[in-house]
Amino acid sequence: MQFHPTRRTVLALAGATALSLGTPLAAQADRLRLAFIPQENPEKLLGDIEAITGWLAEQIGVPVEGFVTIDHAAAVEALRNGDADISFMGALPFVLAEAEIGAVPLLSEVYRGAPSYTGRIFVRRDSGIRSLADLRGKDIAFADPISESGYLYPLAEFVKAGLIEGPGAAETFFGRVFFAGGYQQAMQAMAEGLVDAAGASQYADLLLTPVQQAEVTWIAESVPIPSHLVIARPGLDAGLQDRFVAAMLQLNAPENRDKLSYLYGPDGYVTADAAAYDGVREMARQSGLLR
Known part of the structure; x- marks a missing residue:
């Protein structure tokens, strides 16, 4: 059975955003652009983004910019178009982005002590x-x-x-x-x-x-x-990608854990295991979202 989300009623309810709250920057090799999905109040998320991107820029050594997308689909499109290099994303949009654009899983969240x-x-x-x-x-x-x-x-x-x-x-x-x-x-x-x-x-x-x-x-x-994860567009500079992953894993250290509250509040991050998302891929196929 094919699922067509555009045939459903889509409404912004109880403060949902209907517009992107930031403008993606043109693709540049000397900076890193992060797309965030609005799991929570987008206005709060904007403040969180400003805090965490400043810290990441210090760790990585290049400017880090962040913006909030309208939804998961917009985040995938930002990666596809090169308007974003990395995105925080749920498991289902990841497997769709993997199939459509070759997105690469980098990190998985640990939340309440579990990877799921x-x-x-x-x-x-x-x-x-x-x-x-x-x-x-x-x-x-x-x-x-x-x-x-x-x-x-x-x-x-x-x-x-x-x-x-x-x-x-x-x-x-x-x-x-x-x-x-x-x-x-x-x-x-x-x-x-x-x-x-x-x-x-x-x-x-x-x-x-x-x-x-x-x-x-x-x-x-x-x-x-399987928990939410952080993914990269295909073709992202390998050195920049490695420095980003290393910086994110530093958030697991006790002295940095307070900064996790700026990233949806997980307990920490681990290197992503692509095979852990096989069940999500099967669910997507059963729902007609993947062939």
Whole structure:
């Protein structure tokens, strides 16, 4: 079954960005350009980018520039066009970028002590929704149409439950399907009652306020998903790439760990193992996203 995200309703909800918050620079060999995806509030992310790129520039020895893309697909296009050299990315967009443009995996996140995490379906505690079946005819917000934990894996739980046949049939079950532009935006839409449920990372509730966290719960969880990673465009200067990887691995040192909060808050980074993403490649093939 072929999945066509452009046929779905795409809305910016609860503060989601609809425009890139930075302008990629022309390709230059004497600088490094990083693309960031808006998993959380893009305005906060801009401040984080400014902090981490300054530190990376000191370590690598060349200027480092960062910008926020609209979504995962825009990050892939930035790598394809040479507007970005490196991107922080989820597992699903990585395997698509690998197949389409030969993207190279560099680093994988370690989060809460594990190299994997899950996707969940979140609802408000007072919604009366206790099972996936209770969401029939209800509205749901997902993070991004090519997000693994923010769409494909949570949606697969509805397939396993026999409620839908596949991604292309989602709108036959739900009232409306929205893509909010990031984890935080999808979770805010659910928490504020704009939609009945949200599909996002198992840790996405941490992006809500403490009061909101107490008001939401989850009703389904996916199988483990390999963690987010950092990837490079093909053809990036090998020496520059090696210096970037070395600098990023320095973030694991105790004296540098505070800087991880500027990079989506993982515990640290390890060298990426491409084979660890075979399950994601198979999920993408089953969903019609890969041949």
